[in-house]
Amino acid sequence: MIADRIRRPALLDKITTAEAATALIKDGMIIGMSGFTRAGDAKAVPIAMAERAKTDPFKITLITGASLGHDVDRMLTEAHILARRMPFQADRTLRAAINRGEVMFIDQHLSETVEHLRSNQLGPIDYAIIEAAAITEDGGIVPSTSVGNSASFAVLAKKIIIEINLSQPAELEGLHDIYFPGRRPSRVPIPVVACDSRVGFPYVPIDPDKIVAIVVTDEKDSASSIEAPDADTDAIAGHLIRFFEDEVAKGRLDLTLHPLQAGIGSIANSVLSGLAHGPFHHLRMYSEVLQDSTFDLFDAGKLVFASGSSITLSTACAERVFGDFHKYKEHIVLRPQEISNHPEVIRRLGVIGINTALEFDIYGNVNSTHVGGTHMMNGIGGSGDFARNAYLSIFVTKSLAKEGRISSVVPMVPHVDHTEHDVDILVTEQGLADLRELAPRERALQIIEHCAHPDFKEALSDYFRRACARGGHTPHLLEEALSWHEKARTAGTMVPLTRM
Amino acid sequence: MIADRIRRPALLDKITTAEAATALIKDGMIIGMSGFTRAGDAKAVPIAMAERAKTDPFKITLITGASLGHDVDRMLTEAHILARRMPFQADRTLRAAINRGEVMFIDQHLSETVEHLRSNQLGPIDYAIIEAAAITEDGGIVPSTSVGNSASFAVLAKKIIIEINLSQPAELEGLHDIYFPGRRPSRVPIPVVACDSRVGFPYVPIDPDKIVAIVVTDEKDSASSIEAPDADTDAIAGHLIRFFEDEVAKGRLDLTLHPLQAGIGSIANSVLSGLAHGPFHHLRMYSEVLQDSTFDLFDAGKLVFASGSSITLSTACAERVFGDFHKYKEHIVLRPQEISNHPEVIRRLGVIGINTALEFDIYGNVNSTHVGGTHMMNGIGGSGDFARNAYLSIFVTKSLAKEGRISSVVPMVPHVDHTEHDVDILVTEQGLADLRELAPRERALQIIEHCAHPDFKEALSDYFRRACARGGHTPHLLEEALSWHEKARTAGTMVPLTRM
Structure with a gap:
């Protein structure tokens, strides 16, 4: 089962607990974490971070795709881990801390965050923490229910922690189209010319040696909290x-x-x-x-x-x-x-x-x-x-x-x-x-x-x-x-x- | 001399006076006029329009590239010709009329106006009035010191009035790069990948039969009114x-x-x-x-x-x-x-x-x-x-x-x-x-x-x-x-x- 999800055998050695993975995160680090509108968020490591901070306080800059599920932003806020947070959030507890001036929130156009990372105006990212449906034979990361900023986080981060989520359908593989605009000044047009254009990889191509820990989870995405039409x-x-x-x-x-x-x-x-x-x-x-x-x-x-x-x-x-x-x-x-x-x-x-x-x-x-x-x-x-x-x-x-x-x-x-x-x-x-x-x-x-x-x-x-x-x-x-x-x-x- | 500037002989018959050309403009029309930051603006026809309105009042919607020289916006304002004006202006008299609520000014991002025209959210343009350095053998319009919105005005207008300005250097020909984004849904990437990319025509390709009048002028562009560094x-x-x-x-x-x-x-x-x-x-x-x-x-x-x-x-x-x-x-x-x-x-x-x-x-x-x-x-x-x-x-x-x-x-x-x-x-x-x-x-x-x-x-x-x-x-x-x-x-x- 795990071997179907982690198809590069050498990486099986990297499987560890969320607690052990969390120990890698040091005070002052910049963390890029998967998650976009509650989907495909890392679910185990951030919660272990909040637990750890109860006895070992530390602060980070947390960058995500957009909002997270599972009350992760609440738990991280209550644990006083968040020094800086970008580019979006939708959590009641975090919002209150932002409005008290306790968490510095940088509210950005969602298309722009990775441009800032790529040009070193922001970053570098110390750890990317990415939920994946699978890791391919080449070490490519197959995202789960969101891509968000995960692909650029993984490519630009110094090290990567993966959460393989067994509750995410294996059939998600093939759904993603991972394309990166080139570095300037040699950037060329983005070849997407229709909604159904496929122009990139079905996984995030990375150096597999950057993966330092893999945590296996099986919790589903948080359900959307949408109200019915009226x-x-x-x-x-x-x-x-x-x-x-x-x-x-x-x-x-x-x-x-x-x-x-x-x-x-x-x-x-x-x-x-x-x-x-x-x-x-x-x-x-x-x-x-x-x-x-x-x-x-x-x-x-x-x-x-x-x-x-x-x-x-x-x-x-x-x-x-x-x-x-x-x-x-x-x-x-x-x-x-x-x-x-x-x-x-x-x-x-x-x-x-x-x-x-x-x-x-x-x-x-x-x-x-x-x-x-x-x-x-x-x-x-x-x-x-x-x-x-x-x-x-x-x-x-x-x-x-x-x-x-x-x-x-x-x-x-x-x-x-x-x-x-x-x-x-x-x-x-x-x-x-x-x-x-x-x-x-x-x-x-x-x-x-x-x-x-x-x-x-x-x-x-x-x-x-x-x-x-x-x-x-x-x-x-x-x-x-x-x-x-x-x-x-x-x-x-x-x-x-x-x-x- | 004129034959060097109007290289399509059949069009020589279209040469007329500014007054005669002005007579084509009717009350309520939408006019697209060349001119961008005082450069390459139509200089004779708009002034003749202001003159005509003294005895024959009429109103138009005037769309340009950006600001005009030669006090044209002042003259058109004083002649009460402007019902609507877009997407930019920089004239003291027009500004005052806008602020009194007399001229409806639509302040737009300069890249967007022709998108609205192309998709019929604005327009159609009845007459394009375009200053040119020359007209080619095929009837192509060679702009002068600005392109602005002139190319799309000429292509999209029902009819075109050209001002051939002999004071504009003939050497301007070859300076311009006229490219139009395609119609959706088949629009492809704009192939400009560097400042010096040349991706289009050196003239505005149009149906020469749309040119209904040509006025010959020889007045220079208004000088910029820039202040010295301090x-x-x-x-x-x-x-x-x-x-x-x-x-x-x-x-x-x-x-x-x-x-x-x-x-x-x-x-x-x-x-x-x-x-x-x-x-x-x-x-x-x-x-x-x-x-x-x-x-x-x-x-x-x-x-x-x-x-x-x-x-x-x-x-x-x-x-x-x-x-x-x-x-x-x-x-x-x-x-x-x-x-x-x-x-x-x-x-x-x-x-x-x-x-x-x-x-x-x-x-x-x-x-x-x-x-x-x-x-x-x-x-x-x-x-x-x-x-x-x-x-x-x-x-x-x-x-x-x-x-x-x-x-x-x-x-x-x-x-x-x-x-x-x-x-x-x-x-x-x-x-x-x-x-x-x-x-x-x-x-x-x-x-x-x-x-x-x-x-x-x-x-x-x-x-x-x-x-x-x-x-x-x-x-x-x-x-x-x-x-x-x-x-x-x-x-x-x-x-x-x-x-x-």
Whole structure:
């Protein structure tokens, strides 16, 4: 069994315990760890690290693909191991430590982290800790349910610790397409020209002598914590379907649309699932995380191919997909996040990007990350990679939060992740604002009319009217622009006095 | 003479006056006009349009490459011709009309406009009005001192009006490299792999039957209005030279650096010229506008090749360059702005982008466009194309404006063009802040310490300290964050009370 998973016999000697592997990690090291949106994360060694730190305190810089499962970020935070963390996280405990200023969090575009490593602006990585489905005869690493940054971590790290996870299906082998952009100045075009382009290796080619420890595990990926579609997400999906139908009618799209990307999270996932109810067919995805919605679209016969960097599913969907994996395997590829999110490829393919906003302002600037403008939620993730380079950049959110006390449409966002230049379409359950080729004053009218909740429409219009009287290309009343958020901070609500 | 410039005899019949050509333009049309940073702009027809509108009012949507010379934007504004204008401008009169809400200005990343045209999200263009150095035997258009968006305008427009400018050197022919990304879904990689890659035609290939009028002109391009270097810009250049030397010492760069981009304007131009005083050699540029500094570096023997979309020079520099053009010609290429600014190529080459900020905040978010957060200056131009995709994204500005009453380093920028994710290095005459791989709280310390003027340092530190006490990944005091700008608006100064 193990010999099927570790097919280079010399490496069998490297099998050890998580505790022993953990002893290799020294204070101050930079660690590159697998894991992207809970999928394919290292599961044993980080937990052993947290255990060890109880009696032997140490600090590291931890770089991953994206978020981790199994409460690993919580355990590492509680063990005070994390000095620095990048490029994304989604853990409640870690988030709190970041917001207290205890963990230095570097929030990066997901396509960029390995560029910084490759050019020695970051790093070097002391240890890569990578979950694998197998190691080939040549010592090549077969990733499991995510690629993320694992391939570059393994290639660039001084040493590698592998977790062979027996619970990950052996059939994952062949799913991955590992390609590295060349070193500058001799870098050539990335040859991905379609969602289903295969341009690299099905494993991560490394020097097997760098593998210093192998830990055998058998724990499954954490299930995605996605919420079910509701009336609001159905309404958002409905608005988008009508918009796409209209674009088809205008001759700008055909019914196969363009390659689709959907950000992680309940709303984008629900919206994508909703496309199954439209007239579209032969859809393709060029995305980062393949969620339940991807397989809903496959099962509905709507989707012909999906490219991503990870597969993150609910427990029920994982059983359905991995129980019958041959049905899906030839229609899927998993790539390094540098390639799944690469500006070059996203612009070439003309991806339609659907990402979730925390809030947006009347001119279409989007806050994806900072609650109240100050407190980090998760991170920008890949939303910037897609929004900037997409054929159509779409942001979705519900118009209200906190039981209606908070409006997601505000006069001015107190933190900008996506500028108005990168935002084409905004959708809430109230409606859709098409902002293409509009000036800011025109954008404001569309956004207030179509996206704001009726409870806040009048106050937004009033702000906009008074700001316009003061003039400017993007009119604002600076003394009032952030007052909605200040009121939310101090009184827990943005609801105008007249409605309270 | 004319036959050398219009080498397709059948087209000689199309020669007409600017007034006659202007009569073709109808109310409501969309016009694509040549011109990029004052270079290669149409000079006769737009002025005739302004004249005609005095007795025959009409409105158009005007799309250009970037800014125009010859006060054309002023004249068109005063004639009330501009209903809509995109993607960039730099005219005082037009700016005022935009800020009054009279002209709808769509401020776009310069690489993106023709993508919108090609996919019918914008357009169609009724007339392209293009300045040319010549028309070939096949009817191909040889642009003059800029390409900008002219090639795609000509290809996509229903009809074309050409201005043959006899004052533009015939030697410009052969300088241009006209390449168009293919239509999706069959688009292939852009084959530019080095600054000097030539991948297209030396002229714009079009159906010559689309040329409906040719106007012969002989007026030179407007001279650039660049200011001479001063002590502050010398100091900024000095900080950058020391930074690059340090990167070389660390083995991250060699003395040829990476391909350089410098934004339009006095500060970036001065900084680039300053590199002539460093130890660097065999430099290359992959930029949008080739200013005086480009030719200073050529003449200093420091620069081996420059790729751009336009050549915009002072009068003296233009005489030097065009008086001896054979010396430079084989070391220069002019490309469509879609290619000079394309994310794919910028990321591939690893460009070092140097752009000018109006102001930046303590976390490194940059405002490039909106004075006081509301009033448009010029537009984002290509700064976003470069900053997002650069190997190193550098923003420069003087730490003070308005005779010291305004700080360019502020608690929170009231308009964000470049988010902290896209800003690696900030430089003022005070010093340089290296923000790579730093969390926001760490960035603030670097920026306040190295970039802020001493007059404002204490107030910035005080704000930051009090904000940190309230917590958050990016600490702010929302009720105070924009108060510096509000004070500047009402009192004309940001100077703290204790110093006034």
